[in-house]
Amino acid sequence: MIEPAVLKGFRDSLPKEEIPKKRIIRKLExxxxxxxxxxxxxxxxxxxEVLLGKGGGETDKQIFRFSDNGGRDVAMRFDLTVPFARxxxxxxxxxxxxxxxxxxxxxxxxxxPQKGRYREFIQCDFDxxxxxxxxxxxxxxxxxxxxxxxxxxxxxxxxxSHRGMFNTFLQSIDETGHSVDILRTVDKLxxxxxxxxxKLLAEITGDEGKADRILSFISADEGSFMKTLEKLxxxxxGRSEASERMRAIYSILESTGIxxxxxxxxxxxxxxxxxxxxxxxxxxxxxxxxxxxCSGGRYNDLASLYTKEKLPGVGSSIGxxxxxxxxxELRSPLLASSSSADILIVHRTGDEGLAIRYAEKIxxxxxxxxxxxxxxxxxxxxxxxxxxxxxxYLLTFSDDGFTLKDLxxxxxxxxxxxxxxxxxxxxx
Amino acid sequence: MIEPAVLKGFRDSLPKEEIPKKRIIRKLExxxxxxxxxxxxxxxxxxxEVLLGKGGGETDKQIFRFSDNGGRDVAMRFDLTVPFARxxxxxxxxxxxxxxxxxxxxxxxxxxPQKGRYREFIQCDFDxxxxxxxxxxxxxxxxxxxxxxxxxxxxxxxxxSHRGMFNTFLQSIDETGHSVDILRTVDKLxxxxxxxxxKLLAEITGDEGKADRILSFISADEGSFMKTLEKLxxxxxGRSEASERMRAIYSILESTGIxxxxxxxxxxxxxxxxxxxxxxxxxxxxxxxxxxxCSGGRYNDLASLYTKEKLPGVGSSIGxxxxxxxxxELRSPLLASSSSADILIVHRTGDEGLAIRYAEKIxxxxxxxxxxxxxxxxxxxxxxxxxxxxxxYLLTFSDDGFTLKDLxxxxxxxxxxxxxxxxxxxxx
Numbered sequence: 001m002i003e004p005a006v007l008k009g010f011r012d013s014l015p016k017e018e019i020p021k022k023r024i025i026r027k028l029e030x031x032x033x034x035x036x037x038x039x040x041x042x043x044x045x046x047x048x049e050v051l052l053g054k055g056g057g058e059t060d061k062q063i064f065r066f067s068d069n070g071g072r073d074v075a076m077r078f079d080l081t082v083p084f085a086r087x088x089x090x091x092x093x094x095x096x097x098x099x100x101x102x103x104x105x106x107x108x109x110x111x112x113p114q115k116g117r118y119r120e121f122i123q124c125d126f127d128x129x130x131x132x133x134x135x136x137x138x139x140x141x142x143x144x145x146x147x148x149x150x151x152x153x154x155x156x157x158x159x160x161s162h163r164g165m166f167n168t169f170l171q172s173i174d175e176t177g178h179s180v181d182i183l184r185t186v187d188k189l190x191x192x193x194x195x196x197x198x199k200l201l202a203e204i205t206g207d208e209g210k211a212d213r214i215l216s217f218i219s220a221d222e223g224s225f226m227k228t229l230e231k232l233x234x235x236x237x238g239r240s241e242a243s244e245r246m247r248a249i250y251s252i253l254e255s256t257g258i259x260x261x262x263x264x265x266x267x268x269x270x271x272x273x274x275x276x277x278x279x280x281x282x283x284x285x286x287x288x289x290x291x292x293x294c295s296g297g298r299y300n301d302l303a304s305l306y307t308k309e310k311l312p313g314v315g316s317s318i319g320x321x322x323x324x325x326x327x328x329e330l331r332s333p334l335l336a337s338s339s340s341a342d343i344l345i346v347h348r349t350g351d352e353g354l355a356i357r358y359a360e361k362i363x364x365x366x367x368x369x370x371x372x373x374x375x376x377x378x379x380x381x382x383x384x385x386x387x388x389x390x391x392x393y394l395l396t397f398s399d400d401g402f403t404l405k406d407l408x409x410x411x412x413x414x415x416x417x418x419x420x421x422x423x424x425x426x427x428x
Numbered sequence: 429m430i431e432p433a434v435l436k437g438f439r440d441s442l443p444k445e446e447i448p449k450k451r452i453i454r455k456l457e458x459x460x461x462x463x464x465x466x467x468x469x470x471x472x473x474x475x476x477e478v479l480l481g482k483g484g485g486e487t488d489k490q491i492f493r494f495s496d497n498g499g500r501d502v503a504m505r506f507d508l509t510v511p512f513a514r515x516x517x518x519x520x521x522x523x524x525x526x527x528x529x530x531x532x533x534x535x536x537x538x539x540x541p542q543k544g545r546y547r548e549f550i551q552c553d554f555d556x557x558x559x560x561x562x563x564x565x566x567x568x569x570x571x572x573x574x575x576x577x578x579x580x581x582x583x584x585x586x587x588x589s590h591r592g593m594f595n596t597f598l599q600s601i602d603e604t605g606h607s608v609d610i611l612r613t614v615d616k617l618x619x620x621x622x623x624x625x626x627k628l629l630a631e632i633t634g635d636e637g638k639a640d641r642i643l644s645f646i647s648a649d650e651g652s653f654m655k656t657l658e659k660l661x662x663x664x665x666g667r668s669e670a671s672e673r674m675r676a677i678y679s680i681l682e683s684t685g686i687x688x689x690x691x692x693x694x695x696x697x698x699x700x701x702x703x704x705x706x707x708x709x710x711x712x713x714x715x716x717x718x719x720x721x722c723s724g725g726r727y728n729d730l731a732s733l734y735t736k737e738k739l740p741g742v743g744s745s746i747g748x749x750x751x752x753x754x755x756x757e758l759r760s761p762l763l764a765s766s767s768s769a770d771i772l773i774v775h776r777t778g779d780e781g782l783a784i785r786y787a788e789k790i791x792x793x794x795x796x797x798x799x800x801x802x803x804x805x806x807x808x809x810x811x812x813x814x815x816x817x818x819x820x821y822l823l824t825f826s827d828d829g830f831t832l833k834d835l836x837x838x839x840x841x842x843x844x845x846x847x848x849x850x851x852x853x854x855x856x
């Protein structure tokens with residue numbers, strides 16, 4: 001006998017998780033499609049060189065890498081961004097720009113599993129490649145807002161900033177040389193706190209005064225998006241191309257009436273090198289400790305590893321597993337219901353044909369109907385089956401007619417024919 | 429520069445493939461859900477021992493197998509059946525029976541790529557575990573029929589047989605000792621033809637007379653399901669438990685009015701050892717050479733590698749990539765349309781805010797709307813963009829009102845306000 005177990009850091013998705021997960025993914029796909037975004041998919045396995053770059057990552061323990069039977073050095077994708085860059089370089093002539101795509105699928109990282117972190121998880125990425133303008137930035141932000149509102153999430157805020165404004169500020173204090181280290185340190189502010197951040201910044205710059213100035217930049221909060229933006233322009237020497245872009249983006253958000261979900265948060269930098277403009281993270285108002293559930297920004301040149309063509313773009317990634325963990329903690333109704341069917345039909349031996357015919361009729365009305373397949377079972381077992389699957393209604397029939405029982409209230413409704421019973425039926 | 433290429437036997441899915449693929453998967457999921465089937469998912473990576481059994485498959489070149497960073501012997505799943513068996517053994521107490529599940533996802537096999545065969549492909553499995561009765565067999569068959577009809581496929585036939593009837597027949601000619609070899613040979617009939625099959629059967633049984641009798645059994649076709657069934661009963665010594673089951677299944681199919689899509693085809697045996705009862709394959713009437721696009725059957729004991737509990741069931745697998753290849757060859761309308769949006773809005777510089785507001789209004793009517801993000805582009809470029817994405821309508825606006833152009837017919841409709849233009853709008 002072999003022990004039925006999954007690998008450390010991996011997990012099965014049972015119906016109670018998989019049903020709401022599919023529901024969430026469908027809603028997101030519907031939003032993306034309504035904006036004219038198209039789906040793509042890429043192979044799970046790629047050449048390691050394609051994923052990590054030449055010579056890069058020899059010692060990268062984070063990825064699942066191996067030699068295939070043909071001796072090729074291959075690896076499982078660890079995000080959807082790198083495969084997308086390769087995909088763009090390969091198919092750009094056919095795809096054309098602007099290209100708006102989404103990609104929802106699994107990625108793998110060999111990191112040490114902790115609470116809420118797994119070695120296999122789902123990312124949901126969407127990008128606009130081609131244009132570099134405020135309209136594209138705003139469209140991605142609008143689509144994020146529409147995604148979160150369509151999921152019925154109660155309270156979320158998008159924290160925006162701009163890499164260029166931060167760079168202008170670093171120039172003004174003569175610290176562009178340390179920008180990578182400073183960006184990475186600032187990115188940790190939420191985790192390590194102000195004091196630790198100040199200490200690290202002082203070490204990097206060798207100047208406590210500069211550390212304080214950086215801290216005051218990234219802590220700027222004047223109570224409104226525009227006031228904070230103006231304050232930051234002040235600190236870093238006036239308006240700039242970067243700050244004008246943020247003004248233009250905000251103006252579009254205002255014109256569509258959704259600006260209140262967005263704040264200017266100069267502590268947002270995103271650790272990754274490839275961002276060049278707008279950057280953002282998303283927090284659930286009631287669960288800030290969860291961290292960002294949707295992050296991204298603008299990049300100048302996504303596919304430079306594979307092509308000489310410049311491919312600027314703007315894009316986001318929703319961490320679906322983290323978002324679902326958050327929704328569960330918030331007891332979101334989106335996760336509450338995972339019923340396998342609306343009606344369970346129970347019948348006696350010999351009535352199989354009838355039961356199945358009735359079931360087909362019910363399905364043709366758009367109602368999900370499960371036939372209980374063991375006609376000799378005791379009612380206790382049948383109730384347990386319905387309860388386990390959260391099926392709300394039980395339908396029985398005899399020569400006298402039909403009985404529909406609401407298993408939550410125990411109310412019964414009787415009718416001589418199925419049609420009249422279904423007429424009043426509404427799925428909750 | 430790194431060459432942007434995918435591995436041999438792998439492929440990207442571009443929007444023109446991914447849009448119809450997602451549409452097909454949604455339709456199938458809707459059918460499965462309407463029958464009360466629930467989705468599950470399992471990890472892509474498993475312990476090799478779990479997938480191949482103890483000691484088994486040391487030399488199996490067909491699978492992607494490696495040592496992970498923790499030194500574990502792991503492999504990528506090569507089907508959805510083995511992980512399901514492991515899943516059942518692990519979670520059966522929580523799931524309960526009858527358990528009706530579906531699972532649509534990728535699997536990997538390292539076989540040599542040929543036309544239409546890839547190393548990464550999607551399977552779509554659905555099973556009922558628990559009951560062993562005609563009603564369950566029939567429900568799976570009905571759901572297959574509903575799946576194919578909901579996909580709008582023009583002409584398909586389900587070929588049914590029963591392993592037990594074949595075994596009874598082999599008993600009657602005293603050839604149960606060679607049953608595995610005979611089953612595998614018969615399974616190849618469609619590929620290798622009658623003469624070659626007869627030759628192989630004569631080699632296995634050492635008796636040309638027996639080879640002829642086997643051939644006449646598997647070639648029986650009396651023009652109707654019931655007549656063929658009766659003929660086979662005749663050949664193998666009368667009614668049996670197996671043939672009674674087939675009668676009961678057919679009676680249910682008849683009572684729901686779908687029996688005409690099913691034929692009794694005794695040449696169907698399925699090569700795999702674990703089938704014990706009903707077995708079936710599915711062929712597209714206009715494309716028999718494609719092979720079976722949906723196969724499966726009844727098994728006695730799926731999870732015996734991992735648990736002592738008997739878990740009988742019946743289940744099917746749709747080869748989604750093969751089915752899609754067939755639909756493409758048949759020029760199915762299901763694959764024809766992969767438009768990224770219904771309407772493309774074009775605007776001039778300065779009108780971004782307006783364009784985006786109108787787009788939001790259009791989306792709120794359930795119409796997919798793409799905003800062209802480069803206001804300075806020439807119309808020629810915009811038309812090429814719309815054509816490449818199969819977007820049928822172009823919307824422009826000015827102070828005078830709105831113009832909606834059908835890009836296929838070049839018809840234009842004008843209106844002073846957007847509402848009246850949208851009122852008559854129907855998505856094809």
